[in-house]
Amino acid sequence: MGNPRKALRTTAVGAVSATLIAGTALGLAPAAQAAPAAVRFVDITGDGGTVLKANVVMPANADASRAYPLIVLPTSWGLPQVEYLAQAQKLADSGYVVVSYNVRGFWQSGGEIEVAGPPDIADASKVIDWALANTPSDARNIGMAGVSYGAGISLLAAAHDKRVKAVASLSGWADLIDSIYSGRTQHSQAAALLNGAGQITGRPSTELQQIFKDFFASNLSKEQELIAWGKKRSPSTYVDQLNKNGAAVLLANGWGDTIFPPNQYAEFYEQLTGPKRLEYRPGDHATAEVTGLFGLPNDVWTDTSRWFDHYLKGVDNGIDREQPVQLKSRSTGGYEGYPDWKSVGATRKKIALAGSTTIRANVNSGADGGIIFLSSILDQLGRLPPVASVPLLPRRYAAVWQSEKYASAQQVRGTTKLHTTLTSTKESGTLVAYLYDVGPLGLGKLVSNAPYTFHGQTPGKPFGVDLELFSTAYDVPAGHRLALVVDTVDPLYIEHNPTGAQLTFSSPAADQSYVSVPLREQ
Template sequence: MRIRSALLVLLAAVAFLAPVPIARAATSIDLSVPVRAEPSGAAVSLDTTVVMPAGSGRHPVVLLAHGFGGSKDSVRPQASSLVDGGFVVITYSARGFGKSGGNIHLDDPDYEVADARAVISAVLASSAASRITLDKPGDPRLGVVGGSYGGALALMLAATDPRVDTVVASITWNDLAQAFFPDHAGTSIAASPGAAPSGGVTGPLKQQWASLFFLGQVGGTTDSTTGTTDPCGRFDPTICAGFLSASSSGQPSAQLLAMLRAHSPAAFLSRLKVPTFLVQGMNDTLFGVDQADATARTLAAQGTPVAMRWMDGGHDGTSSTQAGDEQAQVTWLQHYLLGDAATVPAFVFADPLGRRQSTATLQRASGASYVDAATWRDQPIDGATKTIISPPGGLPVSNTLLPQAASLGTSLPTYSLAALPGLSAAYDTPAFAAQTKIVGAPRLKLTVRSTGPVSTLFLSVWTVNGDTATLARSLVAPIRVSGATGQPHTVDVSLPAATWTFPAGTSLRVLVTPTDSTFANSTVARADSVSISQLQLPQVASTALPVAGAGGVDRESLGVGLAIAALLVVFGLWAWRDRRAVLPADASVADVPLVVSGLTQTFKDGHRAVDDVSWRAERGQILGLLGPNGAGKTTTLRMVLGLIRPDAGQTRILGDQVVPGAAVLGRVGALVEGPGFLPHLTGRANLQAYWAATGRSATEAHYDEALAVAALADAIDRPVRSYSQGMRQRLGIAQAMLGLPEVLILDEPTNGLDPPQIAAMRPILQEYAAGGRTVIVSSHLLAEVEQTCTHIVVMNAGRVVTTGPVAELIANSDTTVLEVASLDGLDALRAVPDVEVSVVSDTEVVVTSSLPRASVVAAAVGAGMAVTGVSSRKHLEDVFLGMIAASSSASDMSPDALRRIRAR
């Protein structure tokens, strides 16, 4: 009750301390703006809202355009911020979105861009006009702001409407054809930091982004009269047909490319003369930094004022400096529309996040111009010629990126998924002597000699630290090279543009692959001989910007901080309550590999699967866990491995209590309920990916020992989908043995193995345990357990029936094994005092008695049994069946029923 009271008090404090939104008496009006009809003649109106600051004075106006898939409601928070900054804000849902009518024409100058001009005119004709600052009649002091889909519209509107005074465009495209069909190879590269080559051919389609960007809006409009579904949804049919064709074939038609270029700012930039602020994300696999770079270069060349900001968000994740990014946009608008003195630097970029950072450090470039900010450093690299195979059918495919989740790639061990053996080539620089920062797009020359007419390749940048390679930024640079059939052909290549930091002692790796899972890949097999040279790294002189708000105490921020602190206390108490059952290490069993004490587990239906189970495994032992179906063995193993929590009892490994995520589990290897291999990867790559996921050095993996266990020979470098069940099982055992764990737990390890392979596995496990390690085996092959295991634990109905050394259990002096012609006389023998009889088969019984063996044989003959043979040694199967029969209360004690034994 005390903890509950404390939690309630702290939650109340959180509610009290959290900042209360300040009520602002902004006013708004709603409009329905008629715009150009659809080609079909259908009328279209746009759902529009104008939000005005409190009071009656005039203010500059900002048209706020939403992103793809959004509506005027999706930009409401940004609109509120702009109103607070002193602007009248126009929000509206573009045609094809929200409550507006019409179809999506993908920022068509004749539709969406013309619509925006019509919305401005309609607002100037409404009652809101009295609140808008005018430079002259009919000419408002006007800024346009938009992101992604709205960003391209903002640029094109600013170029085509003379009423626009400034524009802010974020995470958007310059050339939509180049964005969807990118090619980072060409004949020359501009000097600006994020430039991609010019003169390249159309590259591969961003297949997954095409689906997300385009097909995600194809809602499937159903015709109620025919029951059919329109695959184009709210898209204009002409655009829909072009994208559906490209998505199917991977190749764009000439008409689609022409349309995409016509719907791009690139076609209008020569007319854009007003100050332009570009904000682009480095965590963006859809519209990369190179798109904003191309826009900035064009504007700077014609004298248009332009500033650039690279933040670490984008279409694949939120910026860590989001509040500062949004404030920079407000500052830009206040400077150009309100005349405020504060302005925005020509070039600001975010450093890569450090391991303990939640907010990136922002850097201000020292120069006065973005396009001239970079200097270039020559960097040696081992660029020797290597051959890459492009697989037939395009499979297997390299997995480097995941759209909309690319930020995960930098924290996951994905190298083995990208660098498929034989299907990739890696080129490393020497280790950097000091920390090296890169700002922009590294560039190099790539030489290709191919067996095919066209070579499509994908280049990515990795940080190499010892044996570990991690994706420095979740970005790839696709290229398409023609003219290399049978002869070398060299092209200029720009790698993805971003900021990168390479610590001293690490090196930069360029990985080249013929496929990438996010693109449309070639299905034609070919071989490419590839080499690289003349790697250049861009660097930008800069100074760190001060952290926003560092100059004083903000009451609202203080409230947020206190509220967060209170929440942390709440969750800390909650976690403490959950963890207080974890007992300290037990020094008395610190050298015992595994101690199971009183484990109990009851399922929701009331069935007690495990009931007060206790046993232990010592160093050097191979312990067999036996029992019929439903005995509770797998449930016990799952508790031992921390996969489920016991209702009572505990497990200790080397003295430490096992709980989910316990550090001591790193000293355990396990194969339970299948290894879960990735079928398209080779056996070797699967082992490497598994070990990389542990975060431990490759030198600790002991791959050679594990591969010797797998005994797959050349098959280790074949995809796992081609393996037989036995090959998969051997690979699974090898995976469990990676790192040579002190405790090895194997569930049915011989499944799928043939007799020679089972026999070969026996000495491997015995040698493994002989080195002081412990092996626990759950198996239904009793003869094999007898030959392999040193000790056994027998379970039945959730309880332990017996434990002990195998040799003792099968060699008790009070046991006599009788071979008989039939079971005639069995009841008479069971009636003999001090005699217990277990039936093994129709011709074999086991008699347990303190009587001398000769007396046992005489009693059997006297009972009428025809004895044909006598043995003093039982097989483990005899022991097992006898124990289960003695411990079970089931009515069916027939030999067939007793033999229904499994490891589960």
């Protein structure tokens, strides 16, 4: 196996630099442009007496004799309390009391980083308590919203505090472990970015430092502890409580989110029984929301305002009558509505993975998922996903299967699924599957990907592999093919292939291998 520590150190430096640049742009720049005179900076006592730095934005000429709906905004990971000032002013101008606070462990707030643990959940309730006692807020109409870290805390708070009537969770997570450890594979660039940003802008707890240490060291003896730690911090764990409380939940994410991939939001959405809405757009982590943090027109924040207007103010704006699943295609940019997530990929087309193919591990074939943030932003802004020349991929290190040329355009919508039989020469290993749109000249544009790691297998003994690739919405033009490529190394992930490992993919007659592609009915 390669040296993940060296790669992670390099990744962390670049990732932290990107985070600091983003933090300045997303947090400080909007504040300088949009900070209104009505903003009041306050200290709020959180759980256990921890001081939380916060700001309050009130409606202009607020009438002290009436109560206004309250919106609470926890900050994103590594960003200061001024992050939401532009949006807070817009919300206040439309009649809300808005309280934004810096989550514990970051910047000037006290305490240590708990990663949406019980103290963070309790802090959210303490902020609500403070707002009800110190502002003309309506206890019957309380909403929470946030981007990334603030999104996860908002969902968790709504599950634990029945006063929260509406939530907008933007670029957040439902299952924390499935986000950064899907397929039992460490998402190394994502975790390095979070760790680096936390070290620079906050105070990680001793527990968190050990979690990251075990994570990067691939400490399998600590795997169950990691899963239990993440489960406690996952909204999906508390979905029954959230449903019982009845909060209206808006979930929005990017197709190319490299921190919190889209699959786990879709699964969580299907479990919700109250008012709900699911939105996906092109882009990486939080990039779909970014212009709104500058106060510029932004679809995500527009829908967030409409959501709160309907469920907190009772405004009949029609959002409850729209198709609740809204997708924006990576290829066309147009919105599509569906009655539920199951309807997104209503038709499936299988590509047979015939024959037996053996590849050698430990070498990057040239197929990979790109670079965190950069690749998905290029796809968002210019429809330029990561590419690979499929005919030139070395078959010694990459297994390749292709469909026939399609006579008409194929609209891939939802979650592609891989089923195959794998035989390894070692007891552990990692594979990464990629789905490419291949043009006439053999250039493949990345449609989706996902990693898969196994441990404890008997060398030479076949076993089944079922893997869900990350959900997407992508149009394959007429005359193109789809190709499935599998190799063993990707800069986005930590691989677990011992030196000299070989992987053989086969398709037994009794259990044939295939990739199942979800298609939109046309």
